Amino acid sequence: MTDFMKLAGSLLEDESQLVVICSIGGNMLGIPAGPIQEVLAPPEIRPVHHSPEYVRGVFNLRGRVIVIIDPAIKLGLLPQSLAGETRILVVQSGPELVGILVDSLIGIFPFSADQLTANPENLPKAFRKVVSGFFFLDGKMTGLLMLNELLGSGESGGAIS
Amino acid sequence: MTMSNLRAWFEQENIRLATFQEVDYDNPPAERAVLFSTPGGLLRTAERWNPDVHKVTRKIEGPHIIYEYLNELDRLRLEKKAPLLVDCLNCDLGCNGGTGTDNKTCTPDHVERLVEERNQKMQKRHHRWGPMSVYRTRKGLEKLINKFWKPGLYSRSYENRTKSNTVRVPNEAELKKIYLQMEKHDEKDIFNCNSCGYGKCEMMATAIYNNLNRVENCHHYLLKKAEQSHAEVEILTQDSIKVFQYQNRELTQLAACLQSLAEGNISWQWDITPPDQASKPVYELFQTIYKSLEEVKRSLEGLICDSRVLTRAALEGNLTARCEMTHNRGEFAKLVQEMNNILEAISRPIVMVSSNIERLSRGEIPPLVSEDYHGRFNVLKDSINCLIESLCGVAAVAQRVADGDLTVEVRERSSQDQQMQAIALMVKQLLQMFRQLNDGVHTLASSSTELTTISELLASNSSDSSDRSALVASAVEQMSSNTVSVASSMEQTTMNLTTVATATEEMSVTITDIAANSEKARRIAQSASQQASGVSEIIKAMERSAQEIGQVTETITSISSQTNLLALNATIEAARAGAAGKGFAVVANEVKELAQQTSTATIDIRKKIAGIQDVTVNAIGDIENIGKIIKEVSDIIAAIASSIEQQASVTRSISSSISDASNGIRGVNIRMAEIALGAQEVAKDVAKVNSASNEVTSSSKQVYSSARELSKLAEQLRSMVGKFKI
Numbered sequence: 001m002t003d004f005m006k007l008a009g010s011l012l013e014d015e016s017q018l019v020v021i022c023s024i025g026g027n028m029l030g031i032p033a034g035p036i037q038e039v040l041a042p043p044e045i046r047p048v049h050h051s052p053e054y055v056r057g058v059f060n061l062r063g064r065v066i067v068i069i070d071p072a073i074k075l076g077l078l079p080q081s082l083a084g085e086t087r088i089l090v091v092q093s094g095p096e097l098v099g100i101l102v103d104s105l106i107g108i109f110p111f112s113a114d115q116l117t118a119n120p121e122n123l124p125k126a127f128r129k130v131v132s133g134f135f136f137l138d139g140k141m142t143g144l145l146m147l148n149e150l151l152g153s154g155e156s157g158g159a160i161s
Numbered sequence: 162m163t164m165s166n167l168r169a170w171f172e173q174e175n176i177r178l179a180t181f182q183e184v185d186y187d188n189p190p191a192e193r194a195v196l197f198s199t200p201g202g203l204l205r206t207a208e209r210w211n212p213d214v215h216k217v218t219r220k221i222e223g224p225h226i227i228y229e230y231l232n233e234l235d236r237l238r239l240e241k242k243a244p245l246l247v248d249c250l251n252c253d254l255g256c257n258g259g260t261g262t263d264n265k266t267c268t269p270d271h272v273e274r275l276v277e278e279r280n281q282k283m284q285k286r287h288h289r290w291g292p293m294s295v296y297r298t299r300k301g302l303e304k305l306i307n308k309f310w311k312p313g314l315y316s317r318s319y320e321n322r323t324k325s326n327t328v329r330v331p332n333e334a335e336l337k338k339i340y341l342q343m344e345k346h347d348e349k350d351i352f353n354c355n356s357c358g359y360g361k362c363e364m365m366a367t368a369i370y371n372n373l374n375r376v377e378n379c380h381h382y383l384l385k386k387a388e389q390s391h392a393e394v395e396i397l398t399q400d401s402i403k404v405f406q407y408q409n410r411e412l413t414q415l416a417a418c419l420q421s422l423a424e425g426n427i428s429w430q431w432d433i434t435p436p437d438q439a440s441k442p443v444y445e446l447f448q449t450i451y452k453s454l455e456e457v458k459r460s461l462e463g464l465i466c467d468s469r470v471l472t473r474a475a476l477e478g479n480l481t482a483r484c485e486m487t488h489n490r491g492e493f494a495k496l497v498q499e500m501n502n503i504l505e506a507i508s509r510p511i512v513m514v515s516s517n518i519e520r521l522s523r524g525e526i527p528p529l530v531s532e533d534y535h536g537r538f539n540v541l542k543d544s545i546n547c548l549i550e551s552l553c554g555v556a557a558v559a560q561r562v563a564d565g566d567l568t569v570e571v572r573e574r575s576s577q578d579q580q581m582q583a584i585a586l587m588v589k590q591l592l593q594m595f596r597q598l599n600d601g602v603h604t605l606a607s608s609s610t611e612l613t614t615i616s617e618l619l620a621s622n623s624s625d626s627s628d629r630s631a632l633v634a635s636a637v638e639q640m641s642s643n644t645v646s647v648a649s650s651m652e653q654t655t656m657n658l659t660t661v662a663t664a665t666e667e668m669s670v671t672i673t674d675i676a677a678n679s680e681k682a683r684r685i686a687q688s689a690s691q692q693a694s695g696v697s698e699i700i701k702a703m704e705r706s707a708q709e710i711g712q713v714t715e716t717i718t719s720i721s722s723q724t725n726l727l728a729l730n731a732t733i734e735a736a737r738a739g740a741a742g743k744g745f746a747v748v749a750n751e752v753k754e755l756a757q758q759t760s761t762a763t764i765d766i767r768k769k770i771a772g773i774q775d776v777t778v779n780a781i782g783d784i785e786n787i788g789k790i791i792k793e794v795s796d797i798i799a800a801i802a803s804s805i806e807q808q809a810s811v812t813r814s815i816s817s818s819i820s821d822a823s824n825g826i827r828g829v830n831i832r833m834a835e836i837a838l839g840a841q842e843v844a845k846d847v848a849k850v851n852s853a854s855n856e857v858t859s860s861s862k863q864v865y866s867s868a869r870e871l872s873k874l875a876e877q878l879r880s881m882v883g884k885f886k887i
Contacts, residue, residue, distance in 0.1 A: 018736050034737075038730050041723070087726075108732055 019111045020089065021142060022102035025077035028142040029131070031100070033108060035091040035147055040099075042086045053079075056101055059088075066090065068099035071150055076126035093151045100150075109137060116144060164260040178263055195283050198256035199276050203248040209284075210302070217245040223253045331370040339366040343376050344385035356380035400439040407440040411447050418454060427458050460493045467497055471504065480508035510538040517545050526552055551581075558584055567592045633847045637840045644837045651830050658823050665816045672809045679802040686795035693788040697781060704777040707770050714763050714770070721759040728753030 018033035045057040045068055054073035058065050068088060072080045080086070085104035090097055116133040123131070130150045131143040171178070196202030200222045207214045221227055227249045237243040252258055257272045289297040331339065343366065345351055351362045357378050359365045368374035376382045411433065418429040431451060436444035467484045474482030483504065486497045513530060520527045529549055534542045554572065561569040571585035731749030735742030 020733070033733060036733055038733065039726060041726060084722075105729065108729065108736075 018108055019144065020108050021106040021137060022087070022089070023104045023106060024102055025072035025075065025080060026103075027075070027077075028106065028137070028140055029071075030109075030111065030135075030137075030142050030144045031089060031091070031147060032144075035093070037090045037092055037097060039105065040088040040090060042082050042088060042101075045082075059099065061090065061097070061099075064097060066097050066099045068101055069151070070101045071130075071145070072101075074126065074130060074150060076124060091147060091151075093147070098151055111135065111144075168263075191283065195280050196276065199273060200250055200253070200255045201248060202255070202276075204246070207246060207248075210299075214246060218248060219244040219246075220248045222250045222255070224251055227251065326371070326373065328367065328371050328373075331367060335370060336363070336366055339370050342369070343379045343382045345381060350381060352381075354380050403437060404440050404443055407434070407436060408443055410434065411443075415447070415450060422454075422457070427461050429454075429458075460489060463488055464493060464496060468500060471500055475504070480504065480511070510534055510541055514541055514545060517549075521548065521552075551578075555580065555584070558588075562588060633843070637843050637847065641837055641840045644833050644840070647829075647833055651826050651833070655823060655826055658819050658826075662816060662819050662823075665812055665819065669809060669812050669816070672805055672812065675801075675805050679798050679805065683795055683798045683802070686791050686798060690788055690791040690795065693784055693791060697784045697788070700777055700780050700784065704774060704781070707773050707777065710770050711767065711774075714767050717763045718760060718767075721756045721763065724756035725753055725760070728756060 019030035020033050020036055021028060021030050043059045045059050047057040048055055054070050056068045056070050058067055070079055072078065080101055080103050087102050087105045088099040089102060090099055115135040117135065118133055119128055119131060127143070130146055132146045134141050134143050136142065194206050196205050201220050204215060204218050204220055207218070221230055234243055234247065254269060257269070257276065287298065287301065288294065289301060340351070345362065353361050357365045357374070357380065359368065365374065365379060369376060414431050418431050421429045431454070433444065433447055433451060471482065471484060483501045484497050486494050489497055513532070517527055517530065526549060529546050530542050558569055558571055567588060569588060571581055571588055573581045573585065728749045731752070732746055735746035735749060738745070
């Protein structure tokens with residue numbers, strides 16, 4: 001309850017500073033809450049043929065066709081498997097909505113930019129491209145994902161559109 | 162032999178070395194230093210070890226310059242201007258242009274290319290692959306060098322010893338003498354070929370004069386010696402051909418002589434050809450052979466002469482003529498001896514026969530001939546003996562008949578022996594007369610003897626019969642007493658059997674009781690088994706209920722998870738609504754907390770149900786085990802019941818067997834009684850037999866005494882006739 005009060009307090013101060021913390025391929029990563037429209041349990045996903053590997057497929061969200069991408073592949077990790085804890089974060093990317101597949105959701109937490117430390121030098125290239133920096137959450141190192149980089153044209157081939 | 166000779170011979174025999182298969186040298190293969198034969202090869206090999214070594218190396222080839230260079234080297238070394246390594250070869254092309262190679266027709270580039278190919282091949286072979294290959298290759302080389310290297314391995318030192326020899330220069334006459342030793346007889350033989358290495362024949366001669374060298378090291382000397390030997394061999398060969406021809410000619414004549422001897426002709430002719438100088442030893446040999454042959458001829462002629470003399474003597478009836486053996490030797494002497502022996506063998510029996518016949522004709526009976534003769538001579542001897550014997554036999558027969566002996570045997574010498582036949586007829590008729598008389602007396606005597614024997618036999622038989630019947634009587638007595646003892650034993654057996662029958666009956670009753678008890682036990686076990694399966698059913702129902710509860714908790718978990726998600730979405734929505742959504746955010750968080758609590762509680766329930774399920778499963782297992790045990794008990798009881806049943810039937814069969822045995826024994830008892838009766842009757846009969854045989858014995862004794870008297874009478878008559886010998 002006290003955590004929640006803190007959260008409520010921070011919400012009062014600056015609402016843009018919230019991040020949703022999730023687990024992707026065993027890594028703790030944060031995504032800014034601003035662009036996140038909603039969180040879903042995994043729906044029925046239809047594969048899209050001839051799409052890049054990181055595109056897991058599409059699903060129907062109240063009549064809209066949403067593309068689901070797997071950030072684990074963009075980070076050079078193994079594809080995530082669909083299990084009980086799996087969630088889809090629906091985010092606004094320009095005019096479109098995009099689904100981001102995550103292994104599990106840890107929670108929603110306040111965050112301020114001065115907590116962020118720069119990337120270590122020996123970070124793999126795939127991580128350095130999409131992680132802007134690291135911060136500590138309950139003593140655990142958490143990376144902050146840059147959504148634009150994650151959804152934009154990446155290594156694995158072209159823009160999502 | 163030189164390399165150029167060898168090459169010329171190859172050319173002549175059309176041998177092309179290039180067509181042969183390529184092989185390595187016989188000695189151990191080169192490891193690294195395959196460039197040793199190439200000018201500059203040493204430097205290149207060293208460069209592989211230390212690439213900078215060429216900066217401190219001098220490469221220099223050829224006899225024209227290297228000796229001058231090497232002379233200066235020590236001075237340069239002291240001035241510290243000398244290189245560290247000098248790579249020099251005595252020949253311009255190194256060993257690749259040596260006399261043993263086939264490179265006269267090749268350019269140096271062609272040769273060097275082949276050497277380089279081999280170099281690359283060997284380097285590849287010794288190169289180590291994998292990590293740190295350069296280091297390991299170098300280590301391998303180091304190891305190899307250390308294996309063979311010893312300090313001072315290639316150190317060489319030389320000492321100038323010219324001062325220790327005082328060379329005396331020969332004068333003109335001495336020089337000429339040495340030249341003669343070297344087979345140099347002419348001015349043109351002194352041609353300075355340099356094979357000895359001195360460059361001039363005069364120098365070589367001086368060296369020989371000072372005992373510093375030998376003539377055998379002069380090429381010209383060796384050549385001359387070889388020519389001389391060749392000429393000697395030539396002469397020897399021609400001589401031996403001549404000897405051969407001479408030998409062949411004479412041997413042909415000798416063969417003809419021997420052929421004539423083999424055909425029995427001893428008048429041969431062999432004129433030995435006079436020899437030349439080489440064939441002289443062979444000629445002497447042939448002369449010896451010729452003399453021996455002549456001796457053979459003489460011996461044969463002597464033998465022929467001897468045999469003619471003997472033949473003539475035999476024709477003239479002179480049996481005492483013999484040949485002289487001393488003229489001949491060895492086998493020839495034996496031949497003469499054999500001829501004498503033949504004469505001896507024929508003359509001896511003839512002399513013996515003539516002397517015996519002479520004595521017989523005078524009416525004298527000579528003694529029998531005892532010497533041994535063979536074949537026809539033995540027949541002659543036997544006939545003479547037979548004649549003597551028959552004359553002796555006639556005299557003896559007459560003498561014995563005169564003495565009253567008519568059993569004399571008169572043997573006829575043959576079916577034509579009329580003299581003996583007449584004597585035999587006379588003796589035979591006399592004998593017949595006396596024999597008829599004797600027969601009558603003999604028949605009487607033998608009849609009385611027979612009668613005596615029969616009466617003796619009868620007496621002995623009847624006595625024997627009496628003894629046997631007494632024996633039978635005692636046996637029957639024994640039998641009777643045994644029968645009584647058997648009967649008493651039977652009585653005992655019958656009593657024992659009765660006791661056994663009673664015991665068996667009691668046992669049968671007990672077994673029936675046990676059967677009833679085991680049946681009761683089986684029923685109880687069955688009932689227990691049924692109850693156990695009832696409990697099992699109840700517990701299975703419990704397990705099903707627990708599983709259903711589990712399904713309900715699944716549903717609760719799912720609902721709480723959805724609630725959680727809803728709360729999260731609400732939080733996000735509230736955050737986006739800004740200040741207006743603050744209150745909503747608080748509510749959403751509350752909902753989230755509740756959902757989490759629900760989830761925790763559900764997990765707790767699930768654990769507990771899992772615990773119940775575990776216990777239930779165990780209980781089911783235990784009950785099943787109980788059921789199995791009861792089943793086993795039931796099976797065991799059934800087994801007991803069946804074995805008791807079997808025992809009962811066995812007991813019954815024992816009982817009936819005992820009854821049968823009882824009956825059998827009774828039968829035996831009856832038989833025994835019958836036997837006893839029979840035995841008594843036998844005893845009576847035997848007594849009768851005994852008395853009858855006693856009577857027979859007494860009558861036979863009377864017959865015996867009468868027969869004895871008759872026998873005596875016959876004996877008296879026989880002695881009267883026996884005075885004549887028949």
